[in-house]
Each structure stands twice: as structure tokens, then as C-alpha cells.
Amino acid sequence: MKFKRSMLGIPYVVFLVIFVLLPLAVVFVFAFTDGSGRFTFQNFLGFFRSSRTIATLVYSLFVALVTTVICLLIAYPTAMALARSGFRRKNILLLMAIVPMWINFTLRVTALKEVLDAIEGNLAYHPFLNTIIGQVYDFLPFMILPLFNVLDEMDVSLIEAGRDLGADRRSLFFSVILPLSKPGIMSGITMVFLPAMTNYVVLDMLYNSTYIMGSLIGSYFNAYDWHNGSMISAILLLIIVLFSMLEKKGAAR
Amino acid sequence: MDENILELRSVTKSYVPGINVIENMNLSIRRGELVTFLGPSGCGKTTTLRMIGGFDLPDSGEILLHGQDIGQLPPNERPINTVFQKYALFPFLNIYDNIAFGLRQKKMDKDLIRQKVRHALTVVDLEGFEKRGIDSLSGGQQQRVAVARAIVNEPEILLLDEPLSALDHKMRLEMQAEIRNMHDNLGMTFIYVTHDQEEAMNLSDRIVVMANGVIQQEGAPEEIYDRPANIFVADFIGTSNIFAGVVTDKRRARFAGTTFKTNTELPAGTRIEAVIRPENVEITDPNDAAITATVTGDIYKGAYHEITAEFGKYEVTAHYRRHEEVGSQIGINFPRDSIHLMPHDMDTNVFEGVVSDDGSVDFTYFTLAFPADERTFRPGDKVTISFEPSDADLSDDEEAGFTRGNIDTIIYIGDHYTYIVRGDNDEEYYVDDDWLWNMGDRVSVVVAPDRFRLKV
Numbered sequence: 001m002k003f004k005r006s007m008l009g010i011p012y013v014v015f016l017v018i019f020v021l022l023p024l025a026v027v028f029v030f031a032f033t034d035g036s037g038r039f040t041f042q043n044f045l046g047f048f049r050s051s052r053t054i055a056t057l058v059y060s061l062f063v064a065l066v067t068t069v070i071c072l073l074i075a076y077p078t079a080m081a082l083a084r085s086g087f088r089r090k091n092i093l094l095l096m097a098i099v100p101m102w103i104n105f106t107l108r109v110t111a112l113k114e115v116l117d118a119i120e121g122n123l124a125y126h127p128f129l130n131t132i133i134g135q136v137y138d139f140l141p142f143m144i145l146p147l148f149n150v151l152d153e154m155d156v157s158l159i160e161a162g163r164d165l166g167a168d169r170r171s172l173f174f175s176v177i178l179p180l181s182k183p184g185i186m187s188g189i190t191m192v193f194l195p196a197m198t199n200y201v202v203l204d205m206l207y208n209s210t211y212i213m214g215s216l217i218g219s220y221f222n223a224y225d226w227h228n229g230s231m232i233s234a235i236l237l238l239i240i241v242l243f244s245m246l247e248k249k250g251a252a253r
Numbered sequence: 254m255d256e257n258i259l260e261l262r263s264v265t266k267s268y269v270p271g272i273n274v275i276e277n278m279n280l281s282i283r284r285g286e287l288v289t290f291l292g293p294s295g296c297g298k299t300t301t302l303r304m305i306g307g308f309d310l311p312d313s314g315e316i317l318l319h320g321q322d323i324g325q326l327p328p329n330e331r332p333i334n335t336v337f338q339k340y341a342l343f344p345f346l347n348i349y350d351n352i353a354f355g356l357r358q359k360k361m362d363k364d365l366i367r368q369k370v371r372h373a374l375t376v377v378d379l380e381g382f383e384k385r386g387i388d389s390l391s392g393g394q395q396q397r398v399a400v401a402r403a404i405v406n407e408p409e410i411l412l413l414d415e416p417l418s419a420l421d422h423k424m425r426l427e428m429q430a431e432i433r434n435m436h437d438n439l440g441m442t443f444i445y446v447t448h449d450q451e452e453a454m455n456l457s458d459r460i461v462v463m464a465n466g467v468i469q470q471e472g473a474p475e476e477i478y479d480r481p482a483n484i485f486v487a488d489f490i491g492t493s494n495i496f497a498g499v500v501t502d503k504r505r506a507r508f509a510g511t512t513f514k515t516n517t518e519l520p521a522g523t524r525i526e527a528v529i530r531p532e533n534v535e536i537t538d539p540n541d542a543a544i545t546a547t548v549t550g551d552i553y554k555g556a557y558h559e560i561t562a563e564f565g566k567y568e569v570t571a572h573y574r575r576h577e578e579v580g581s582q583i584g585i586n587f588p589r590d591s592i593h594l595m596p597h598d599m600d601t602n603v604f605e606g607v608v609s610d611d612g613s614v615d616f617t618y619f620t621l622a623f624p625a626d627e628r629t630f631r632p633g634d635k636v637t638i639s640f641e642p643s644d645a646d647l648s649d650d651e652e653a654g655f656t657r658g659n660i661d662t663i664i665y666i667g668d669h670y671t672y673i674v675r676g677d678n679d680e681e682y683y684v685d686d687d688w689l690w691n692m693g694d695r696v697s698v699v700v701a702p703d704r705f706r707l708k709v
Contacts, residue, residue, distance in 0.1 A: 157337050157338075157339060157341040158341050158343060160308055160328070160337070161337060161341040161342075162343075162354075163307075163328040164306060164307075164328045164333075164334055164335045164403075165329075165334065165354050165355035165358060165402070165403075165406065166329045166358035166359060166406070167329055167354075167358050168329055168358075175354070176343065179345040180344075180345065182345070
């Protein structure tokens with residue numbers, strides 16, 4: 001058989017089919033069927049009718065939103081400082097901001113738990129605050145990295161053009177630098193917001209008993225309710241698709 | 254109309270301590286002028302422009318706008334706008350918003366902004382393009398938007414930093430004519446930076462030729478071309494035949510192995526370089542000419558043939574309307590009016606040093622030791638040393654010479670090359686050498702001990 005370049009894609013296609021497309025198909029089949037295997041919308045109707053599941057969705061969105069905003073507020077100045085620092089030290093500084101990502105996740109949250117426990121006395125007093133701290137701690141590098149990239153590669157002549165045309169420091173930031181960093185902000189948000197909606201391990205480990213979307217899936221699956229668990233997964237998938245469409249639209253502008 | 258709008262006084266700038274990019278620069282620019290800074294890359298022309306724009310601040314000296322020192326003001330506080338080399342248009346704004354950017358910073362009334370942007374678009378011939386994104390424009394159109402964005406603010410001075418370098422040749426010629434027209438219609442002062450001497454010739458009221466951070470000559474294009482001040486200018490502007498020589502007596506000079514009648518007023522004995530433009534070299538029958546030469550090359554250039562010919566150890570380039578067979582004998586004449594003589598710059602290769610305790614002399618950039626019996630100085634004495642470029646040679650053996658550096662400038666002088674070697678501390682050595690070296694070559698400078706002139 002003659003070698004073609006397209007054959008290099010075969011391993012990934014196999015992977016894609018077995019571990020992505022097939023499971024996705026299973027999720028959708030289960031999401032739209034009941035216990036006896038009949039097609040139904042009942043799972044979805046149930047989700048939107050139950051105040052408990054809607055409350056979970058709202059809580060998840062809220063946790064993700066607060067996490068994302070705080071990450072952005074911390075990451076933007078950090079990335080700016082990193083990008084503007086002297087040429088040689090820059091990558092070492094960036095490394096210092098990124099290295100926490102390489103430490104095992106469970107280990108990091110366990111360590112955080114001990115610290116918070118020592119400060120607060122009892123973790124149960126501030127479940128929401130602890131959750132946000134844990135989430136921000138976990139996701140911050142994912143926000144810093146895309147922001148650093150976009151700020152680091154920013155065309156200096158555009159900033160000079162802004163100053164040349166009379167922009168003071170404030171105006172320069174809001175009408176030149178911020179619009180130019182939009183692609184970085186958008187990808188930072190996708191890297192943080194969506195995982196933050198489902199990352200229930202942080203909540204579990206920090207003794208926050210409130211459910212988020214991820215914990216909901218877990219609880220259904222633990223109870224062998226494949227249909228409702230798949231339904232929640234399908235809803236999350238829908239949110240992701242909506243979100244990335246919005247992002248594309250924002251980037252195209 | 255003859256008042257100076259901008260004056261640079263003793264402006265000095267360095268990025269690395271000890272190495273001046275701009276050295277003690279003095280320059281006046283008149284209101285309404287179109288001045289071009291011309292020079293090879295690294296000559297300091299862009300740095301000068303950036304200091305006028307406020308993107309770089311001078312280390313010392315003053316930049317006066319209407320007599321007020323603006324040298325330390327940030328760009329946004331200067332009534333000066335810039336057209337950047339790669340346009341620097343804001344990709345997230347459409348054309349209208351790009352042009353309106355500067356006016357909005359001034360919090361101008363919306364209707365007035367609309368009116369001014371429309372007018373600016375008319376000036377650059379882009380009416381109806383308001384809503385287009387900048388990605389949809391060609392390079393030439395982006396260039397026009399960049400110009401419109403700058404002139405809409407009605408600056409006192411418009412700076413243009415090699416604005417046409419990204420365009421193809423034909424487009425460049427068109428834009429040159431348009432920029433010149435725009436300048437004449439707006440009556441604004443333009444300062445233009447380019448390394449393209451043809452562009453400078455086409456555009457400018459006045460050209461400022463720069464090399465190594467120093468102004469070599471300033472003047473109208475014809476003046477720069479016909480009467481270059483030194484070999485840098487002669488070599489950089491157009492093609493030149495340059496010969497080293499000497500004024501022999503009144504109105505006569507000897508160079509290229511021949512004595513020529515010239516229009517010089519220089520006293521006899523003055524060392525000179527003679528410049529003759531290729532288009533002024535006459536090719537005649539060998540019997541009617543001062544010089545008989547052998548044709549070594551003929552390149553057809555469309556409007557003329559570029560003939561190269563050799564005589565003795567010299568080479569000459571001429572523009573000629575006819576083909577000449579390689580190897581044939583031709584006569585060469587340099588008409589009296591086309592010979593331009595430049596006094597030889599004697600101020601080269603002079604170094605000051607201090608005698609140290611062991612009898613060697615520290616010249617800051619290098620140290621020389623002298624045999625004990627030749628020493629006419631004592632420790633602590635100040636010594637000046639100099640040598641002629643013709644007494645120095647280049648070697649690729651770094652240990653062969655008394656100092657080292659890299660080839661920075663190459664100028665062909667009739668029968669040899671004059672090199673400027675830039676030492677490791679930015680000092681310059683002038684060396685004549687028969688061999689062709691390359692730009693940037695690492696060399697050492699060799700001078701025979703008895704060719705140094707020493708003054709205590």
C-alpha cells in the first residue's frame with residue numbers, strides 16, 4: 001500500500017471514534033431515553049421543572065462567574081507585569097506562575113484545605129468563600145497563560161500609535177490595550193468558566209455540600225441513573241457549544 | 254514663512270552607555286518644509302524621528318517647537334503625529350474609527366469629528382470606505398488610512414517613518430507623488446525618513462544625510478547630488494566614481510593617475526577626493542581622451558548602458574547610450590564642470606592616551622608599547638597618536654594588529670577601498686585597503702610602528 005500523508009491522521013481518528021464520538025453517542029442515546037429504552041424528552045423536562053436542579057444550575061453558573069471574574073482581575077495585572085518585565089527574566093517569572101499547574105491537583109487542594117482550616121478554624125463556616133478560593137487557586141494559571149501570550153506579543157507600534165494620537169495612560173489602556181487583549185481574555189474565560197461549572201472535586205474536598213453541575217452528574221451516576229446523568233452532560237455540552245459560538249462571534253468583531 | 258518650526262540643539266542619545274546613537278545633533282526645520290532624513294540603516298535617522306515624536310527621549314540637548322523645549326514631553330502632549338512604518342492601524346476598529354481615534358481623544362464634538370474624518374478621507378482619496386475593516390484594504394490603501402489618521406489631527410509637524418517601504422516599486426512612485434501633493438496642499442511641515450536615496454530625491458525640499466549618528470550634509474536634493482560634502486554622501490547618493498588625489502596648482506588637480514582641469518578654489522597641496530557621476534563621464538575615441546581604458550563590462554539598463562572600464566589600477570563606471578564590446582579600448586574624459594572635489598577629511602585616526610607607569614600608552618580603546626629608546630615621554634604624560642588610512646592594513650588574524658573591530662562602512666575609491674572599522678567600544682578606524690572585505694567582517698588593524706605619528 002502506498003503511504004499517503006492523510007494516513008498520519010489514522011491514530012487520532014481511531015482515538016476520536018472510540019473515546020469521543022462513541023461515548024458522546026451513548027450520552028445522547030441515554031439522555032433521550034427512559035429506563036425501558038423508549039425515546040423521551042422527560043429527562044430534560046424534569047430538569048427544568050425541578051427547582052432543586054435549576055438551583056444547582058444557577059449556583060454553578062454563579063460559582064463559575066465569580067471564579068472567572070476574580071481570576072481575570074488577578075491574572076490581567078499579573079500577565080501585564082510578566083509581559084512587560086525585562087527580557088531574560090520573563091520566562092522564569094512565567095514559569096513560577098505556571099509551575100503550580102504541574103503539582104498534582106488533589107495534593108494542591110489538600111494543602112489549601114489545611115491552610116484554610118488553620119486560618120478559619122472550621123471549614124464549614126465559609127463554604128462558598130472556600131469554594132471560590134479553591135477554584136481560583138486551581139484555575140488561575142489557565143487565565144494567566146493566554147493573557148500573557150497576547151500581551152507579550154502585542155505590537156508595540158499600536159501602543160505608540162495610540163500615544164501619538166493623544167491617548168493618555170488611562171485612555172491608552174481602555175481604547176488600545178484592552179481591545180487588543182480581547183482574544184486572550186476570551187480564551188482565558190473559556191479555559192476557566194466552563195471547567196469551573198463542573199469541577200465538584202474542589203467543593204467536595206473543601207466540605208461544601210452544595211451541588212454544582214458536576215456533582216449532579218456524579219450523584220445520578222452513583223445511583224445508576226444513567227439517563228438523568230447523561231441528560232445533565234448533554235445540557236453542559238449545549239452550554240459549551242453556545243459559549244464557543246459567542247466567543248467566535250466576539251473574536252470576529 | 255522662513256521661521257523655524259523645529260530646532261534640535263546638541264541632541265545626544267544613547268541606548269547603551271558610552272555608545273551614542275545620535276551625537277551632538279543640531280538641526281533647524283522651517284515651517285512648511287518637507288525634510289527627509291536619509292541614511293543607511295543604523296545611521297540614527299529613525300532614532301531622531303522618534304525623539305521628535307516623543308517615543309524616545311534625548312539624553313541631553315533640546316528639541317524646540319516654536320522655541321519651546323518639548324524634548325521631555327510624552328507623545329500625547331506633542332502637536333505632532335506620525336505615520337508608522339507598518340501603518341500601525343488598530344485592527345479592532347474600522348476605517349472611520351481609526352481616523353476618528355485622535356479627535357475622540359480630544360473630546361471633540363461628534364458632528365465635527367464626522368466632518369473632519371470625511372474631509373481626511375477625501376484628501377487620501379478613500380471616500381466611502383468608512384465602514385470597511387482594515388483587513389479588507391491593500392497595502393497602499395492602509396497606507397492612506399494611516400496618513401489620514403495622522404493629518405486629521407492637524408498636527409504642527411507630520412512624521413513619516415519609511416512609510417512606503419512595504420509597497421512595490423510602482424506603488425511607491427505613485428505614493429511619493431501623492432505625499433508630495435498632499436504636503437503642498439496642506440502646507441504642513443513633513444519630516445520623512447527613508448534609506449532610499451531616489452525617494453528622498455523625488456520628495457524633498459531638503460535632505461539631511463546621516464551616517465553613524467552624525468549629520469553628514471544637509472541641503473536641497475541637487476546640492477546633495479552635485480556637491481556632496483564628503484565620500485559618505487557621494488557614495489550613498491547615486492553611483493559615483495570616487496578618486497583620491499591632490500590639488501596640484503590653481504584650478505588643477507591630480508587623481509586617477511592624470512592631471513585634470515577643475516573649478517576648484519582649494520589651495521595647491523590640498524588632499525582631495527574627486528567625484529564624477531557616471532552620467533557625466535564622456536566616452537570618446539582613445540585618441541581624443543585623457544585616459545585610455547579597457548572595457549570590462551556592459552550592463553544594459555534600458556535608458557543607457559552601464560559601462561565599466563579599467564585603466565591602470567583604476568576602475569570607472571560610465572552611463573553611455575551605446576553598447577561597447579568588452580575588451581575594447583575606449584577613451585575616457587572627465588569634463589571640467591562635472592568634477593566635484595571634496596577636501597579630504599584629515600580628522601581621522603587620532604587617539605589620545607596617557608602614559609602608564611610601565612612606559613606603555615593607554616589609548617582607552619587599545620594599548621601600545623614603545624621600545625624604551627624611542628620613548629620621548631614620561632609616565633603620566635598625555636600623548637596624541639595618529640596614522641594615515643593609507644598606512645594601515647586589515648588582517649583577519651585578530652592578533653596581527655594593535656586593535657580589533659568589524660567592518661562598518663565600505664567605500665570604493667577608484668583603485669582601493671576605504672573602510673571604517675568599528676571597534677568594540679564604538680570607536681572608528683579609517684583604513685585604506687586594496688582587498689575587498691565584507692560588511693561585518695571581524696578584522697584587526699595593522700600599522701607599521703614607524704607609521705604612527707606621535708605628539709606629546
